[in-house]
Amino acid sequence: xxxxxxxxxxxxxxxxxxxxxxxxxxxxxxxxxxxxxxxxxxxxxxxxxxxxxxxxxxxxxxxxxxxxxxxxxxxxxxxxxxxxxxxxxxxxxxxxxxxxxxxxxxxxxxxxxxxxxxxxxxxxxxxxxxxxxxxxxxxxxxxxxxxxxxxxxxxxxxxxxxxxxxxxxxxxxxxxxxxxxxxxxxxxxxxxxxxxxxxxxxxxxxxxxxxxxxxxxxxxxxxxxxxxxxxxxxxxxxxxxxxxxxxxxxxxxxxxxxxxxxxxxxxxxxxxxxxxxxxxxxxxxxxxxxxxxxxxxxxxxxxxxxx
DNA sequence: CACCAGGCAAACC
DNA sequence: GGTTTGCATGGT
Numbered sequence: 001x002x003x004x005x006x007x008x009x010x011x012x013x014x015x016x017x018x019x020x021x022x023x024x025x026x027x028x029x030x031x032x033x034x035x036x037x038x039x040x041x042x043x044x045x046x047x048x049x050x051x052x053x054x055x056x057x058x059x060x061x062x063x064x065x066x067x068x069x070x071x072x073x074x075x076x077x078x079x080x081x082x083x084x085x086x087x088x089x090x091x092x093x094x095x096x097x098x099x100x101x102x103x104x105x106x107x108x109x110x111x112x113x114x115x116x117x118x119x120x121x122x123x124x125x126x127x128x129x130x131x132x133x134x135x136x137x138x139x140x141x142x143x144x145x146x147x148x149x150x151x152x153x154x155x156x157x158x159x160x161x162x163x164x165x166x167x168x169x170x171x172x173x174x175x176x177x178x179x180x181x182x183x184x185x186x187x188x189x190x191x192x193x194x195x196x197x198x199x200x201x202x203x204x205x206x207x208x209x210x211x212x213x214x215x216x217x218x219x220x221x222x223x224x225x226x227x228x229x230x231x232x233x234x235x236x237x238x239x240x241x242x243x244x245x246x247x248x249x250x251x252x253x254x255x256x257x258x259x260x261x262x263x264x265x266x267x268x269x270x271x272x273x274x275x276x277x278x279x280x281x282x283x284x285x286x287x288x289x290x291x292x293x294x295x296x297x298x299x300x301x302x303x304x305x306x307x
Numbered sequence: 308c309a310c311c312a313g314g315c316a317a318a319c320c
Numbered sequence: 321g322g323t324t325t326g327c328a329t330g331g332t
Contacts, residue, residue, distance in 0.1 A: 137314040142330045188328045190315080231315050255313035294313065312331085319324070 001068050001077055004056075007090035010098075011062035012116025013055035016088070020120070022298045023144040027151055028166045041158050041167045042123040044083045047073035048167070050160045051123075053084065059116045064088065071158065089118040089244055097285045106263050107289065114292045121244040125209040126202065127168040128242030132234050133194050134187075149185040150195075153177075174199035194229025201227065217245055240287050249286040251275040259293035 017035035020026045030039040038053040050069040057063030068080040085091055098115065101107045122128035130150070135143040154169035154177060174196060182192035201207045207227070212220050217239055224230050224238070236250040250256060257269040260278065264270075270278065282289045 132313090135313065137312065137327090138329070139312040139331060142312080145330080186329070190327065194315085229315070233314060237313075250313075253313050254311090258313085297313085310332090312329100315327090317325085320322090 001080065003066050003068075003077060003081060005064040005066060005081065005084060005088075005090055006057075007062045007064065007088060007118075008093040009060045009062055010094060010116035011057075011088075011090070011118060012059045013062065013064070015114065015117045016120045019117070019295060019298065023140050025144040025148055027144075027147055028155065028168050030165070039165070040123060041071075041160075041165050042083065042087075044068075044070075044075045045079050047071070047075050048158070049075055049080070050158075050165070051080075051084065053088070064090070069160065071160070083123075086244065087121055087123055089121070092118055092244075092246065094118065094288065097288055100285070101289075110263060110292050110296050111289075114295050117292065117295065119240070119244045119287070119291065122242050124168065124170075125212060125238065125242045126171050126199075129198070129209075129230070129234065129238050130168075130174070130195055132237045132241065133191060133198075133229055135237075136191070136234065146185065146187060150174075150182070153181065153185060171199040171202040175203040190229070197228060198230070212243070217248060240291070245287060247284045247286045249276065249279050249282070249290060251279065253290075255294055255297055256290055259297050263293065263296060 014035045017031050017038060020029065020031065028040060031037065036055050038051075040051055042049050042051045048071040050067075050071060052067040054065040055062070056065050064084070066080075066084055068075065094116070098111055101111055122131070131143070131147050134146045134150070138146075151166055151168060154173040156167045156169070156173075158165045158167055177196055179189065179192040179196060182195065183189060187195070198207075202209065212223065215223065220239060220243075221232065221235050224235050225232070233250055233253060236248050236253075239245040239248045240250075252272040252275075254269075257275060260266070260275060261269045279286055279289070
């Protein structure tokens with residue numbers, strides 16, 4: 001099927017795609033060189049679908065051309081639309097955010113620099129949380145390498161129109177792995193246990209990620225925190241990158257603290273409590289401001305030395 | 308060779 | 321309760 005979507009402006013498709021390449025790996029996602037096309041195999045209502053999204057508009061008059069091809073079942077156009085709207089944050093209106101901070105001393109410039117950048121969320125909560133667990137306490141480059149190895153080891157290849165697409169392994173595939181399998185890919189023993197045990201929790205029917213969509217942020221935290229390997233930071237990242245929740249603050253995050261140190265020109269990283277206090281008036285946009293501050297780290301401007 | 312990286316759990320006061 | 325320690329390994 002084919003349909004179009006009109007995201008609420010400003011919406012900068014290119015910026016959203018470009019940031020995915022900072023670690024050099026986009027994993028199971030395919031992008032064209034101009035960052036104007038997105039292709040991925042996505043599950044909609046338990047049906048694998050080939051999804052292609054092309055930008056046909058501008059930042060202020062955005063238009064998305066969407067192609068969806070169900071591979072092993074049927075999917076309604078309504079559900080497919082809903083999924084893509086969620087993925088690309090099309091219904092989020094960022095203009096109140098920009099207005100609220102248009103004269104803010106530290107934030108105005110950062111918001112201006114990434115204007116139109118919306119969250120591109122992961123298409124699957126299991127995929128999202130596995131990537132986040134892999135990213136715990138290691139640099140992003142190494143995390144990308146480990147994620148790539150997991151995909152190669154357990155992901156499936158799907159053929160669509162003569163072209164091959166990799167899929168991110170589902171819980172069923174990961175649950176079949178042994179800890180030793182992941183150790184061979186240079187996962188730490190603990191991360192191997194976290195990820196495989198989580199997959200088995202899901203395949204055993206003891207945890208249903210789809211329920212999370214009906215919960216508040218606090219309820220999601222309460223539900224996932226008891227699971228071994230899933231701490232507060234991991235859940236906050238899932239709320240952001242997996243679910244696109246708009247007002248999440250990972251106050252203890254080392255990247256956020258570094259970004260604040262830089263943008264506010266502090267002598268040292270603020271503590272978690274200091275971040276919380278500073279971000280109090282970021283409501284209800286704490287996710288997006290965090291996101292933009294993270295982005296400012298990826299594209300660090302030359303440091304001007306005034307001495 | 309150090310120190311850091313978009314943490315977490317278990318042990319220890 | 322809050323605090324400290326061990327984990328593992330690539331990047332710089």
